[in-house]
Amino acid sequence: MKEVYPGIFLIKEKGTSGAIKPPENIYVLAGSDGIIFDAGYGTKKVVKHLITEIKKVEELYKKQNKEFKLTRIIVSHCHPDHFSGLKRIRETLGIKVYLTKKSAEIIKDKQSFIKSFETDAYKDYLRVRKNITRRIINVLRNVGSKLFYQRIYGVSYIDDPEDILDENTEISINEDIWKIFPSPGHAIDHISLYSEEKGILFSGDNILRSITTWLGPPNCDIADYINSIETIQKLPNLKLILAAHGSPIEHPKERIAEILSHRKARERQVLNIIYDNSDNGISPKDIVKAIYPKDSRFLHQVARGWIVLTLKMLEGKNLIKRQEKKKKILFFPAEKD
Ligand SMILES: [Zn+2]
Structure with missing residues (x-):
């Protein structure tokens, strides 16, 4: 773990090389009423590592005579590298799972999750011979759902989150007010977490430091994505972006301008x-x-x-x-x- 800002700790989860299972950033906002932002992978080994790292933060706080209590976990969006750990983390730490309505709907069970991949987007644009969309879905259903989701990501579904969050809301974290706002495009349920006072944004997968965010069917929409990035661009006092993959972004304005001009x-x-x-x-x-x-x-x-x-x-x-x-x-x- 690494303290990337006073009271905010970054814990890295290892992935495998390539896009299928990228290394993942989990953030702990430490304090008397703290949260975990993003749940990462759900395999036993990965969650064990996460908990060990969280305990280190706890020890550090105890040594400094500061209160440390985690109460909640929220996720940026429901792709498997972000939500899979929810259940195991909740069970181990006894914290509450807060989800937006859209996210909760996607990961309430396996059927809903697989359904979130169903789309005619490719079919509408590419007249592929044997209905490739259907074939992709079948592959996901059969091999994919067993191998990828369970074994590789350690996916588990949640049908009983402790609270449903509004997509546009404010929450108190360690007595500071943080804003949650929708930022769809990369995923339909993507949200961002922002503190105007600190100038810190948790951007999930929307703004990454050195790689381009994945944008493709079934769940993505480029017009929505550009809107979301422009909304972030207008945030007053934005100083630091903490992304779900890669290093912190210390020059958010430059990176945002780069992303927008790349899309243009x-x-x-x-x-x-x-x-x-x-x-x-x-x-x-x-x-x-x-x-x-x-x-x-x-x-x-x-x-x-x-x-x-x-x-x-x-x-x-x-x-x-x-x-x-x-x-x-x-x-x-x-x-x-
Ligand atoms: Zn994603």
Whole structure:
């Protein structure tokens, strides 16, 4: 554990390399009425490590004659690397689980959680032969739910949170007032935790220091994501961002500007390709190929996530239009009035 700000401790959970199980940051806001922000993985080993680290914070506080009591745990959003540890942590520490209504709905049981991955987003943009969405869901249901969720993440579901939080609310933590506000885009139930007095934001997965946040179907929405980042940009007195992965962000304004300009550049890139092909139109699949001409099929599968969502946003803004020809979707620039 590491004290990243007076009274705020960062505990790192190890992951495996790659995007499937990234290393995770858990934060302890220590004091007389403290909380844990994000629950991380739920495997025995990981939770044991977390508890050991929390005990170290407790000892430190006792040595300094400061009161240490954790009362609650909240999560930024219900992706498996953020909520899986909830049950085990609650049982071990005897603390309360606070969830928003949206989060509670997603993780109340396995069916709801798997259902949160069901979407027609890909189907609406990519006419893939054997209904790939259905196939992905089936894989998740069969192999995925057993192997990934239970064994790799240690997922357990919660149907009895002690309290349901409003998405827009204030909570008292160690006698300080913190604001909770919705920040969807990366996930529909994503929330942020902010103290204007301290200038500290817990950003979950929305703002990461050195990597781009995953944006792709089923649960993401780029227009929502940009809105959320712009809301964060306007926070008065923002000084420090504590993210769910990677190091603290000490220059939040610069990082936010970088993220927004990256998204703008990506949007322009897709739009330009559609303009360049305005005579015959271009399919989403060919847009992926145009942006990543040299990359492998696997990378194309990964990259099409943000491309499909960018197309969805451009359609939403009426900047492009679609035509369906022989079961193929082609995009054209929207006519100007
Ligand atoms: Zn996430």
